[in-house]
Amino acid sequence: MQVVEPNVRKPRFQLKGIIWTAVLLLIVLIVVINSFATVQYGNVGLYKTFGKLNDNALSPGIHLKIPFVQSIIQVNVQVTKAETDTSASSKDLQPVSTHVAVNYSVDKATVYKLMNNIGGSFDNVIVNPAIQEIVKEVTARYPAEDLIAKRDIVAGEVRDALTKRLAKYDLVVNDINIVNFKFSDAFDQSIEAKQVAQQQALKAENDLKRVQIEAQQKVAQAQADAESLKLKKQEVTPELIQLKQIEVQEQAVEKWDGKLPSVTGGATPFIDLNGLSGSSKAAAGDGGTSADSTAAGDATTDGGESAAKQ
Template sequence: MEVNPKLKQAKPGKIISIAAVLLVVVLIAANSFATVQYGHIGLYKTFGKLNNNMLSPGIHLKIPFFQSVIQVNTQVTKAETDTSASSKDLQPVSTHVAVNYSVNKDSAYNLMNNIGGSFDAVIINPAIQEIVKEVTAKYPAEDLITRRDVVAGEISDLLTKRLAKYDLVVNDINIVNFKFSDAFDQSIEAKQVAQQQALKAENDLRRIEIEAKQKIAQAQAEAESLRLKKQEVTPELVQLKQIEVQEKALEKWNGVLPTVTGGATPFIDIESLTQK
């Protein structure tokens, strides 16, 4: 039995139609959902208009092809900027600053509606450069080095006030590096060497003064000791020493009287004995 040729032509067309319908259904289904990543806030954008209904992380429904979901990162983000300026004493200085900031979740709609997704380039970086230049010009070059924490604190305060207008929160700021001219670096190094040499000379002088005072004190102590010893030599002590010497001489005498010409008696230097 032969099959009607019209039926043969109808089957392939029907299959194509079914496949097309299924494809459209799949596309519609795939574009009916949007996922908001962790650490982000989602905002509906319908026909180019932003909706202030904020979406939390997760899967959300949307109108296929006509509606999209944009995501705003609310996690802490780092912005790094290099700024060239002059110090108060007109020294050229390049500053590398790192700022940690975040988007206020409750104000994500205002930020995206008024500024857009490139707010870091439009708002943050220009604000950092302007404020760093302003603060750097208040301090001499040496103070920028020795008072870095004070400089960073002032930059942080000004930047916090500036970015608060755009619902941006400054979490932390770090001055990574100050870079000066080679001539200034050499002058700082020479000054440090001079200070070290001056400190060494001052320490040497103190050591010499201490040693001199020690010698004077020692000499004074010896003189005082000698003075006290002289005060101890009294006529009674001299007489006692003479008696002690005579007693020792008697102990050593063998009973034989010495032969003396001219009738003189033996001479004993009592004064030399009392000096011991």
């Protein structure tokens, strides 16, 4: 009786089947994964089939593609900033270094044309050289001082020229900013000296105006004083003078202490008022006899004559 041996090679065949199945599933998975592509927000996608671009622009989102045959390239259509430094000469041959920042974007409707004719490095191929050339062209039209004083006008001319230049390549210029003008040290020193001189001239002019105004004020004050004096002279009348004299006499009477002066003079002879006053008092005390009155009168007359002689 012949014994049949079991087939030991059967598990090997099962292992191969499992391996091939896993490989097939892996291939399917890879194919499925490569059948989809995502276009990010702010970008536009273009199919690239064996190196050839398709003019059908893809919006942001998930898109199907042929695995290993097609790929999707993405182009940023958001506003992009390009910064560059440009060295040039002004109209008066002053060396000028200009730092410029340009905000631009790609036109969505013409992405295929841009990528097909120029490629993804259009910023280095088109944008930066155009900025440098136009900035040099515009700065050469202005003297160095005007580049500082008329920065807005210069930026506007650069923007207009750059917009016209980049429009040929379907690029849109959104804005341009001249960040800085840098001149030579000698020119900076001359500008500073000029500003100092202008400030000093302005101060001198202001001082002159102030002196002129003060002089005008003094003249006006003198004229006002003269006019006032003239009016006062017109108001002086004989009646006013007499009234003032009366006021002065009244003030003198108010200040008088009741004592008569010892002598008085003027148009009349000097008279001894004390002697006259004493004689009058003596006559009143004796009862006013005629003899005494005569004696007093003679004494007064003698005193007056004596005083007159003196």
